[in-house]
Amino acid sequence: MTTSHAKGWLADFLILAAIWGSSFLFMRMAAVELGALPTAAMRVAIAAVFLLPIMLAKGHWAELRRHWKPVLFVGALNSGIPFALYSFAVMHITTGFSSILNATVPLFGAVVAWLWLGDKPSLSRTVGLAIGFGGVVLLAGGQASFKPNASGIAPAWAVLACLAATTCYALSASFTKKHIPSLPPLVTATGSQIGATLALLLPALWWRPDHWPSASVWWSLITVGVLCTGVAYILYFRLIEVAGPARALTVTFLVPVFAIAYGVLFLGETVTAWMLLCGAVILLGTSLSSGLVKLPGR
Structure with missing residues (x-):
């Protein structure tokens, strides 16, 4: 990789992490109303x-028309359901907590690929899975209660929603690998958002609010839709092309840093030492389970 490419990769990496980190903030701002x-x-x-x-x-257009069925389905699984689950979660637990749980996506991805595609992990990746899921148990066990909080919903349901969302991401990754041919990334990105829109249309109309959203909510929706989803997809696929999928995947580890910072600055959220410690354990396990870091001699 040339020096200019390395600088471009690093810039895209940081910008993407900052954008995706802000998505939890904007989802909360819109979802509470x-x-x-x-x-x-x-x-x-x-x-x-x-x-x-x-x-x-x-x-x-021709590629999307040829493969519209699996692409639209994966959109519901990879965007529609997870975005709804996270929008629910951030109303009842902090955005920083939600973002740390979101960092477990590669953990669930490794498990699903093992069970569905027969991609058996190495010893190093197996150790990573154990460490990562141990961190999730510690984090969730320390903060998730089935006793309703001030919002009227038990935080445990929000934690389960986040973990269900990460499972959807993992399932969609294996489904894509098995059932969707190699398509231009923009085709998959666009088709998946169309599929997610169709999947959520009727439920959203049924549970629509009884008032017109405020201007701040509209700005939050436009930002999370255009910047955190549309632009972010373009940046992510460009990052894969320039730096490779392994480096692109590491953006998951930096997203919680930005999400926690935004939550503290703009929402007044608190961050405990226990949350940071469990987050570090989860990220260590995730880096091992995804193969980005390996044990000595493994």
Whole structure:
């Protein structure tokens, strides 16, 4: 990798982590007024409207039309359901807590790939799985209670929602590998947002708010749809192309840093030493389970 490419990769990496870290903040700002399902539906609909003209300008309509069924399905699994679950979660636990749980995606991805695709992990990756899930148990056990908090919902349900979302991400990754041929990334990104929009449309209309959203909510929705979803997809796929998938995956580890900082600065959230310690354990396990870090001699 040349020096200019290395600098470009690092810039994209930091910008993407900062953007994805802010998505938890904007989801919360919208969801507390709109509710989880309308927030998620508007996010993917705005992203689809943003990405579709770009995809058409690139001349990729034929590819999407040929493979629309699996692409739209994976959109519901990879965006629609997880975004709704996270929109619910951030109303009842801190955005920093949610982002740490989101960092477990590679853990669940390794387990699903093992069970579904027969991708048996090495000893180093198995140790990472054990460490990572141990960190999740410690984090969730220390903060998740089935006793309702001030929001009227038990925090444990929000934790389970986050973990269900990460499982959806893991399932969609294996489904994509098995059932979707190699397509231009913009086709998959755009088609998936269209699929997510269609999946969430009726539930969002059913649970729509009884009032017109405020201006701040609209700005949050536009930001999370255009910036945190549409632009972020473009940056992520460019990062894969320039730096490779292994380096691109490490952005997951930096996202909680930004999410926690945004939560403290803009929402007045508190961060405990226990949360940071468990987060470090989860990230260590994730880095081992994804193969980014290996035990000596393994």
